[in-house]
């Protein structure tokens with residue numbers, strides 16, 4: 001991102017604190033709706049988890065509680081790409097959610113039944129039907145569901161495209177500008193940063209794993225913890241598979257890009273020290289991640305890893321995000337802690353943007369109310 005927008009107005013309708021996928025998408029929606037918006041990022045916008053994740057948009061891997069939000073997320077990524085002309089690398093490939101032992105098959109059946117009840121169309125596949133559909137799946141894969149909505153997008157392309165779109169829509173997007181304090185000033189808020197003081201009517205906390213820290217500036221304490229997820233990218237190889245693949249136990253996500261490289265993830269934990277910002281990979285766990293990947297798509301065993309990395313993401317005790325008004329505040333909002341936060345980022349942002357404009361959000365947010373932890 002370039003370092004534009006280093007000077008800001010003294011007043012705005014909305015201050016967005018945290019410039020990842022949620023914050024920048026919120027800034028975009030609000031600016032398009034005619035609101036004046038200043039989005040702050042402590043480093044470079046979209047450079048943290050939002051810029052370094054796997055880009056998996058696997059709706060069938062989502063819990064039923066977030067299915068509506070996951071579906072809206074995919075629709076918005078597709079709209080960004082196909083209607084708004086933003087190059088976000090969106091591809092709807094369809095995907096398999098696989099099971100590799102009896103316990104996983106039982107889990108997959110249970111999962112599929114719940115998702116089907118919630119309106120998701122899935123195909124149950126095993127034995128020959130599965131081999132016919134996906135001959136590249138390994139013998140260890142015992143059953144799978146196929147969902148044609150599963151997709152992926154490119155975190156890198158999306159960052160450039162959505163930040164540029166937010167700026168074009170009129171939002172100020174600030175780099176290297178951490179928010180240091182937020183105080184109430186009558187019916188407004190005063191946001192303090194190196195760019196000076198900003199008086200605004202509403203504040204949006206979208207600071208990813210730092211959201212708890214920012215919420216505390218508003219005297220709200222939320223139980224937000226931090227995971228250190230790891231990813232591996234391979235060298236380019238021959239075309240091995242053409243779908244998004246995830247494991248029902250949450251231990252694998254896989255995709256192959258047009259240039260032949262494969263992205264291998266699945267939530268394996270690295271050795272992060274959030275307080276110091278240190279994000280180290282754990283090689284034993286990466287090896288297990290790799291072994292799982294090669295048992296699901298054996299062709300991967302012939303490829304070499306080019307790079308592995310780790311990044312921080314916020315999590316909550318009930319594994320559901322906090323989205324909505326901060327307890328005790330009429331005009332301070334938060335969205336953080338979603339598992340699949342890239343997938344659902346634009347949907348969370350749209351929900352906040354609608355609330356800030358005094359409209360009904362496009363989703364029922366009751367389960368995600370931050371007040372459940374108050």
Ligand SMILES: Cc1cc2nc3c(=O)[nH]c(=O)nc-3n(C[C@H](O)[C@H](O)[C@H](O)COP(=O)(O)OP(=O)(O)OC[C@H]3O[C@@H](n4cnc5c(N)ncnc54)[C@H](O)[C@@H]3O)c2cc1C
Pocket residue numbers: 017018019020021022023040041042043044045046047048049050051052053054055056057177178179180206207208209210211214228229230231253265309310311312313314335336337338339340341342343344345
């Ligand atoms: C390795 C990895 C792989 C992942 N894979 C996937 C995937 O395949 N699919 C998926 O859906 N999700 C995935 N995720 C999760 C996803 O990346 C995150 O949930 C999502 O990007 C979070 O977006 P965000 O906007 O909430 O926060 P972030 O992207 O964390 O952005 C928060 C921003 O707030 C800024 N900030 C913090 N404090 C301040 C402050 N005081 N003032 C100003 N700015 C501040 C930070 O600099 C940062 O840029 C993955 C995560 C990781 C780490």
